[in-house]
Amino acid sequence: MISYEHARELVLAEAHTCGVERVPTDRACGLILAEDVRAKISSPPFNKAAMDGYAVRAEDVADLPAVLEVVGEVFAGAFPEFTVGPGQASLITTGAPVPGGADTVIMVEHTEQAPEGRVKVLRTSGTNICPKGEDIEAGESVLRAGQRLTPLRVGIAASAGRREVRVRRLPATALLCTGTEVVEPGGRPGPGRIFNANGPMLSSLLRPLSREFSYLGIVGDDEKGFLELVARGLQSDLFVITGGVSMGQYDFVPEALKRAGVRQVFHKLAVKPGKPTFFGVAGGTLVFAMPGNPQSCFVQFKMLVEGALEAMSGSADPAPHFETGTMEEGFDNKPARLNALPCDVRRRAGATSLKLHPYHGSADIVGPAAADGFLLAPRGAERVNKGDELRFFAI
16 A cells, blocks of 8 residues: 555656647636736726716815816717816716826716806815726736636636637546446346446536546446446546456456556555555556545545646646644544545634544445545544644545
């Protein structure tokens, strides 16, 4: 068995990026930029009114009240062809360009209409103008290669005039479930059969991180049929298999993968759940074969597979992102492996505390589904005490 830390290093060392593609900016959220984004124009591209009111010269409203002649009006989307001179004002709407000569916008609430096309200014409250280039200067790099595009960053790219951006390509993924006893939901389980929880669960984890996802279904404990589907799975960038990796009579997956040309990187982790996890490489394809217990699949996905997918997508800081919390209660620990245990997470006044969440083994997904995360009880520790600080990852 190898340690989790060593396993993660080995996985990330094999996690090649999947190339670059150009995508519409409004479909790029969540992807990693493969280029710097420079602004085509300044933002705002002119001195812009921050609110509805009147554009004036500050010196004309130094003494209040002040009555000014209204010489024009400017609406958002238009550009003024006049200037504001001494003793003059212009009606203006939010977002409209400020006319030349004006350096202040008076809120409409601070004015009154006056006779003969004039306005009376009663109060002032700052300039109320967004200066040209306040947010972005033309030619400025507003986003950097390697950044993940969030909704706000998509907005920045759009405000810089970019209809498309170059991003790191997401990997293509495939999933295969094994086990003669496993039946797809909606079927008839019959005696000795169980519904397939791993397929839908892992599909829901893989799809958002994939440019293409192929679900290859369930194969029974039949090596020939298994190898036929493996050949299809190896056409993807990352291939996940569930079941058949332990030491039972029908656990033929690791040896069959080697016969299919998969180079074993490791098999067996000092981690619970998920000890029998297999990781290998065939050409450019990363292959993870995980135990059939649903909780084992989930934990190993969050601790190893998710990080591989993010690294393949260009992330410089791939998952998992562990936090630290303080134990509310102590418990006896099995020291042979790093134990990932469902936990409740409480956050109060800047402090984070952890408490074990009830569950009954690695086949149980009902218990963990009500938990907030998984804490990591250290390998070699026979006892975790109240007040100990442990790593955990949220779910």
